[in-house]
Amino acid sequence: MPTRSARTAWNGTLQEGGGTVELTSSGVGRYDVSFPKRAADEADGTTSPEELIAAAHSSCSAMALSGQIAEAGATPQTLEVRADVTLGPDPAGGFRITTSKITVRGEVEGIDAAAFQEAANAAKEGCPVSKALAGVEISLEAILH
DSSP states (O other): OOOOEEEEEEETTTTTTTEEEETTOOOOOOEEEEEESSSSOOOOOOEEEEEEHHHHHHHHHHHHHHHHHHHHOOOOEEEEEEEEEEEEOOTHHHTTEEEEEEEEEEEEEEEEHHHHHHHHHHHHHHHHHHTTTTEEEEEEEEEEE
C-alpha cells in the first residue's frame, strides 16, 4: 500500500510565526498555517491540522460509504459528506482534537433510509481515518434524500 506525504516549513514562534503546508505526494497545493488563526473562530485564509483532518475524514468516509452501499446492492447517485473536526482543551494540558461530526446526505437507488443508516454506520466504523482517530468522539448524521 502507498505512503502519502506532506511537508510543513515553519518560521518563528508559536504565537508570532507561521508556516506553509505542502501536499508533496500529489503536488496539488500549498496552504498557510498559523497557530493564532488555528485557535480563532475565523480561519481568515489559513488552514489548520483540524481542517486537513476534516478533509481526510470526509473523503475517507465518502469512499467507505460508497463501498458499503455497493455491498448492500444499491447504487449511490450522489453523496455529500462533511466532517467538522473540533480542537479543544486537553485535560492533561495543551490541546487535543475532541470531536469529528460526520454529516452525510445521499441520493441512492435501491436502498431505504434504514439500510442507508446501516451503511453509513458501517462506513463510519470501517473508515481508516475513523480508526486513526480512536479516542476522538465521532458522531454521525445520515440523511437519505
